[in-house]
Structure formats: C-alpha cells, structure tokens
C-alpha cells in the first residue's frame with residue numbers, strides 16, 4: 001500500500017519539478033506534507049493549491065540555521081516526520097574541472113550533499129524514537145557515472161548516494177530506511193532553457209526515446225517513501241527510460 005495514512009513527510013525542493021510533483025502525489029495518498037524551498041511566494045501558492053494537508057516552510061537548505069528552523073517549524077505544525085524526501089538540488093555550472101570556481105564547488109556540495117546530512121541529523125532522531133521512518137535522497141545519473149564539465153555536481157551526487165547507503169546501514173536496526181532515487185532525463189523547469197535540437201538529442205539517447213515526466217518519477221518516490229517499501233533500504237532506483245544500464249550499438 002502506498003497509503004500514507006496521515007503520516008508526515010517533508011519534501012525539500014518542493015516549489016517545482018520533481019519535488020512539487022511528489023508533494024502533490026504524497027498529499028493525494030493521505031500524507032501530511034511539509035514543503036521546503038527558497039521561493040516563499042511560489043512555495044506558499046503551491047501548498048495552498050494542494051490544500052490543508054500541505055504547508056510551506058521557506059528556507060535555503062544550504063543555510064544550516066535556516067534549514068533547521070524550517071524543519072522544526074514543520075515538525076511543530078504536522079508532528080514528527082515519518083518521511084524525508086531530500087530532493088533540493090543545484091545543477092552548478094558547466095565549466096572545465098581545472099577552471100571550476102572553488103566557491104561554486106563549495107556551494108553545490110553544500111546544497112546537494114551537506115544539507116541532506118543536516119536534514120537527516122535533524123529528523124532521524126524522531127524516526128528512531130518512533131521506530132519507523134523513511135528517507136529518500138535525490139541522486140542523478142551523475143551519482144553513478146563520471147561526467148565532464150561539472151565536477152561539483154558529479155561529486156555531490158556521488159556523495160549523496162554514498163550518504164544514503166551509510167545512513168541505511170546504520171539506521172536499519174532502528175526501523176529507519178534510506179534509499180536514493182536516480183532521475184534520468186526528467187522534464188522539469190530545470191530543462192526549460194534547453195534548445196529544441198538539444199532536447200531531441202537527449203530523447204535519442206533514451207531507449208524509450210523520450211524524457212520522463214515529474215509524475216513518473218514521483219510515482220516511484222512515493223513507493224520508496226511509503227510503508228509499502230518496508231523491506232527496501234540502501235537501494236538506488238533509476239527512473240530513466242533505460243539509459244543507465246544499457247548500451248546501444
């Protein structure tokens with residue numbers, strides 16, 4: 001069953017794309033959903049559109065104090081968290097590794113990786129106390145493959161997959177699961193700036209010959225977060241139309 005039966009799930013990066021689609025689906029399946037992202041107005045509008053089962057708590061996840069304050073507010077509002085979908089992420093810049101800005105490298109690691117660690121440290125004690133909990137982090141194909149021209153993103157997404165495995169093994173005896181979802185090419189606002197000819201090239205690289213939708217990703221995210229996945233932990237699950245594990249010659 002992917003019914004959340006009133007359980008509280010916190011979603012970061014919930015103002016658009018994958019996080020928003022997942023927040024909507026979680027609420028439709030009975031969860032109480034706390035939505036985090038930086039854009040306060042957009043986030044509040046999205047939460048209002050979902051209804052009483054959703055609430056917005058604006059914060060930059062890369063700011064530890066702001067993140068912790070937003071998480072505490074969310075827990076104050078809906079009670080201890082059963083689930084955390086740590087999904088907020090930055091793409092970084094496309095630049096050669098040897099010329100990559102050290103400041104941007106730090107920022108991408110802080111938002112994509114360190115903030116996930118902070119959120120887990122803030123919320124997992126409540127899960128351990130409850131004897132159940134589910135953490136899902138958003139990786140990338142760059143969690144499993146090297147990629148030129150974006151060393152910060154690749155390092156951060158490898159890191160978040162490793163972090164999810166470390167947390168999974170450590171908290172499994174206490175009833176807390178932790179998994180990593182691996183989006184392939186998912187059509188979200190992150191792709192809005194891509195010219196049509198590049199989008200066509202991307203589609204050709206996917207065995208299914210199309211990008212995925214945010215809802216297709218959210219469907220798997222909801223399953224992994226839900227009690228239906230009760231014996232699933234330390235896994236990474238690609239939603240990628242077959243890109244990662246195939247070779248077309």
Ligand SMILES: NC(=O)c1ccc[n+]([C@@H]2O[C@H](COP(=O)([O-])OP(=O)(O)OC[C@H]3O[C@@H](n4cnc5c(N)ncnc54)[C@H](OP(=O)(O)O)[C@@H]3O)[C@@H](O)[C@H]2O)c1
Pocket residue numbers: 012013014015016017018019036037038039040042059060061062087088089090091111138139140141183184185186187188189190
């Ligand atoms: N779409 C894909 O094909 C794809 C592929 C691989 C991995 N991913 C990963 O999927 C996740 C979601 O991306 P998306 O495609 O859904 O892109 P998106 O539509 O641009 O969403 C990114 C979300 O993250 C939030 N965010 C970014 N920086 C933040 C920060 N410092 N603090 C709080 N929130 C922040 C954004 O909200 P605000 O701007 O309001 O803060 C937004 O809600 C990311 O981790 C991304 O790396 C996506």
